[in-house]
Amino acid sequence: MVKEMSMAGEHQAVKDYEDPPPAPLLGVEELRRWALYRALIAEFIATLxxxxxxxxxxxxxxxxxxxxxxxxxxxxxxxxxxxxxxxxLVYCTAGISGPSLSALCIINI
Known part of the structure; x- marks a missing residue:
């Protein structure tokens, strides 16, 4: 019985999916979008x-x-x-810059 359990433990499960490759933090395409600059301006004004x-x-x-x-x-x-x-700060900027940036601001405070 113990031997059967150890044999089953050595068997690796086969994944039925593949992990996507890691995405870059900030791509070149992101720098060309107005949404990034609008979010930065909103966060800057809210922080001030x-x-x-x-x-x-x-x-x-x-x-x-x-x-x-x-x-x-x-x-x-x-x-x-x-x-x-x-x-x-969170209520006014969450719709513009997204909740993740506002949450980061709160965590850093």
Whole structure:
């Protein structure tokens, strides 16, 4: 019985498909398409907007003095600023640049 199992383990299964050859990351044809540049512009603008809003919120939080605790956004406002801007970045650019680029931006953040 043990011998039968070891003989069956040595037998390799035959694939009923063939793996396609690996595709290049960025082909020459891709550089000629407007969709690539449109996606790059959208991601660039979204990233600038993200940085502008979040850094402005952090600067506003840092300038808040102890006497004016209720006049600023507070620590929770900073967290909502980052979370909200990530949502806006993904929601607005996913249709243009595709969800994979937006997801990469979020993972890198």
């Amino acid at each position: 907007l993200f940085l502008y809003v979040t850094i402005a919120t952090v600067i506003g939080y840092k300038r808040q003095s102890q006497a004016e605790q209720c006049n600023g956004v507070g620590l929770l406002g900073v967290a909502w600023s980052f979370g909200g801007m990530i949502f806006v």
